[in-house]
Amino acid sequence: MAGMTKFSSPTIVLFGISNCDTVKKARQWLTAQGVDYHFHDFKKQPPSLEQITTWQQAVGWEKLLNRQGQTWRKLGAQGQAAITDAASAAQWLTEQPSAIKRPVVQWPDGRITIGLPENIK
Numbered sequence: 001m002a003g004m005t006k007f008s009s010p011t012i013v014l015f016g017i018s019n020c021d022t023v024k025k026a027r028q029w030l031t032a033q034g035v036d037y038h039f040h041d042f043k044k045q046p047p048s049l050e051q052i053t054t055w056q057q058a059v060g061w062e063k064l065l066n067r068q069g070q071t072w073r074k075l076g077a078q079g080q081a082a083i084t085d086a087a088s089a090a091q092w093l094t095e096q097p098s099a100i101k102r103p104v105v106q107w108p109d110g111r112i113t114i115g116l117p118e119n120i121k
Helices: 021-032 047-057 070-081 086-095
Strands: 012-016 037-041 105-106 110-116
Touching: 012 021, 021 037, 037 110, 047 086
Parallel strands: 012 037
Antiparallel strands: 012 105, 105 110
């Protein structure tokens, strides 16, 4: 937890990888705002298929899939071509959580957002 809370319970949950620059910026911003949040590190506890499916329903599978990162590039053209829909993306993201666009933020009101808001970049 970081800082004093401005939000009612439940707290914000920020999902990502601790060494990701975008995740670091999001964490620094939340701390600077005095916002309590819980950080969930994909490397220590990968998200479940159920969690990924929920995120896909909220933001779309294509937005959740990070096609700019090393994990996607290492997959190669044949592997990339096999990811054609939410089900195939969810299965692969379960196995390769580093390919999830970060951060994934679960807000107290139930909203799910991906990436940094424009005002904190």
